[in-house]
Amino acid sequence: MRIGKFAxxxxxxxxxxxxxxxxxxxxxxxxxxxxxxxxxxxxVVFNFFMHERWTFIDREKKGRWxxxxxxxxxxxxxxxxxxxxxxxxxxxxxxxxxxxxxxLAALVVFNWNYFINLKKTWGYDxxxxxxxxxxxxxxxxxxxxxxEKENIGVLIPEIFGVFKKSGIRGEVxxxxxxxxxxxxxxxEKMKAKYxxxxxxxxxxxxxxxxxxxxxxxxxxDIIGVMDSDFSHPPELIPDIVKPxxxxxxxxxxxxxxxxxxxxxxxxxxxxxxxxGARLLAKLLTTVKDPLSGFFFFKRDIIKNKVLxxxxxxxxxxxxxxxxxxxxxxxxxxxxxxxxxxxxxGPKEDMNYLKHLVKLYWYKVNR
Numbered sequence: 221m222r223i224g225k226f227a228x229x230x231x232x233x234x235x236x237x238x239x240x241x242x243x244x245x246x247x248x249x250x251x252x253x254x255x256x257x258x259x260x261x262x263x264v265v266f267n268f269f270m271h272e273r274w275t276f277i278d279r280e281k282k283g284r285w286x287x288x289x290x291x292x293x294x295x296x297x298x299x300x301x302x303x304x305x306x307x308x309x310x311x312x313x314x315x316x317x318x319x320x321x322x323x324l325a326a327l328v329v330f331n332w333n334y335f336i337n338l339k340k341t342w343g344y345d346x347x348x349x350x351x352x353x354x355x356x357x358x359x360x361x362x363x364x365x366x367x368e369k370e371n372i373g374v375l376i377p378e379i380f381g382v383f384k385k386s387g388i389r390g391e392v393x394x395x396x397x398x399x400x401x402x403x404x405x406x407x408e409k410m411k412a413k414y415x416x417x418x419x420x421x422x423x424x425x426x427x428x429x430x431x432x433x434x435x436x437x438x439x440x441d442i443i444g445v446m447d448s449d450f451s452h453p454p455e456l457i458p459d460i461v462k463p464x465x466x467x468x469x470x471x472x473x474x475x476x477x478x479x480x481x482x483x484x485x486x487x488x489x490x491x492x493x494x495x496g497a498r499l500l501a502k503l504l505t506t507v508k509d510p511l512s513g514f515f516f517f518k519r520d521i522i523k524n525k526v527l528x529x530x531x532x533x534x535x536x537x538x539x540x541x542x543x544x545x546x547x548x549x550x551x552x553x554x555x556x557x558x559x560x561x562x563x564x565g566p567k568e569d570m571n572y573l574k575h576l577v578k579l580y581w582y583k584v585n586r
Contacts (some may be wrong), residue, residue: 223556223584225275226334232270232569233263234326241322252318256307257300264296265289276342292341299329335503340582344451350470350544352573353441359383359390359461359516360440364430366397373406376452380414385456392416393437394448395430410559428537435522443536445517452514456552461516463548470521470544473507473535474514480551481509497572504579505539508549517542529572530578540579 237259260440268289302553306325310316315326359573361379365372376392383390392414396404398421407418421430431445442464446452452474463469475481477498483491488505501510515535528535 221585222275223334224339226271227330228327228371229267229270229275229431230330232331233267234323235335236266237263237326238319238322242319245318252311253304253308255553256304256318256322256410260296260300260303264293264300267296268292271342288341290516292337295336298334299333303329303331314563316323324571339506340501343551346484351520352467353518354388355440357456357465358439359442359444360391360393360438361390361444361457361502362395362431362434362438363446363448364397364427364434365393365399365448366424367399367401369401369403369405369406370397371448371450372398372403375448375450375454376407376414376416379457382454382457388458388461390415391438391440393419393434394522395421395434396423397425397430427532428534430528431534432529435527437541438519441519442516443519446514451554453552453555456514456550460514460550464518469546469548471517471539471542471546472548472550473509473512473539474516474552475509475512476552476554478551479551482553483549484553484555486554493528493569499538500573500576501579504536504576504583507539510536510539517544527545528578529540530575531577532568533572535574536579540583 221434241252241255244258245252245493249257269294270539271386272285272288303322303325306328307318307321307562310321310324312319314321348357361377363372372394376394379392380390382388394407394416396407396418398404404418406418407416409419410416419430419433419437421433435443444457444461446454456474460472461476463472483494486494492578497511499508504510511533512535513533515538517538521544522538523543525541525543527534527537527541545555
């Protein structure tokens with residue numbers, strides 16, 4: 221397990237650092253804070269080469285090793301500053317022996333070093349090349365539905381109108397969770413006019429599993445996901461698909477949190493919950509709007525990937541597990557649904573937290 225290797229290297233470096241700290245302080249008479257700085261810097265170099273040759277040996281290395289060392293050193297210097305601050309605080313204010321203080325400080329800094337280096341120094345997504353798409357690819361959009369009869373009959377014609385106007389070859393796959401209001405039947409009737417499929421599920425199984433099932437039926441080289449309630453504007457589809465068609469991105473995300481994006485008519489409480497949820501996912505992905513449900517990607521980025529989202533944030537599952545190197549976030553303004561009732565509630569919030577735990581565990585072991 222990678223985190224185990226990382227911890228073992230860190231432990232080895234800690235033993236070396238403790239030895240140096242003791243020698244510099246006791247035998248050379250150097251003030252323990254300065255001894256700590258020297259010892260930690262030595263450990264940085266020692267640990268880097270151990271990680272390079274063992275912990276992350278399975279990852280293709282691009283560029284000069286000293287550039288990675290520099291990046292690792294900068295990250296570690298931040299950790300070192302935290303380490304020394306804690307070392308001083310524990311020793312001077314709590315009266316803990318400096319050797320024990322150094323161990324405690326190192327344990328606190330461990331999580332910082334692991335997750336930041338996992339992303340920035342030996343980031344997996346930096347070494348992935350996804351196949352190029354041809355000039356006129358088929359774009360497939362998966363739309364999960366449950367009781368959306370007031371929206372689906374209007375949304376589908378709008379999407380195909382956008383396809384026609386922008387010259388996009390497109391299909392739509394509607395996955396309906398046996399809506400009591402007849403959403404599935406309305407979508408079924410539209411198959412005669414539009415290039416689309418309708419999957420009728422026997423019961424309400426959830427948004428994410430509906431999307432995953434839709435992925436199994438699409439034919440496109442590019443796959444997209446959007447809601448059926450008009451919170452994701454169909455007119456944005458050409459802008460969000462264009463970077464993928466031109467091979468400037470492997471994954472594009474409709475983003476509320478980049479310049480030009482935003483949210484309309486959300487109460488203060490919902491905004492706070494959204495920002496908190498984003499913060500909890502911060503170490504999982506560089507996507508600024510990790511909770512976005514409006515995104516497109518090259519089909520191959522999820523090839524051979526097992527998607528098991530827990531909850532409704534299928535996008536976050538793909539952002540974490542997908543094999544891609546180029547991301548583009550396209551700003552848009554999220555608006556409340558035109559008609560129907562929201563399916564969000566406390567249960568979905570708990571599912572999101574469970575999903576986060578699973579994804580962090582996946583990331584740690586990747």
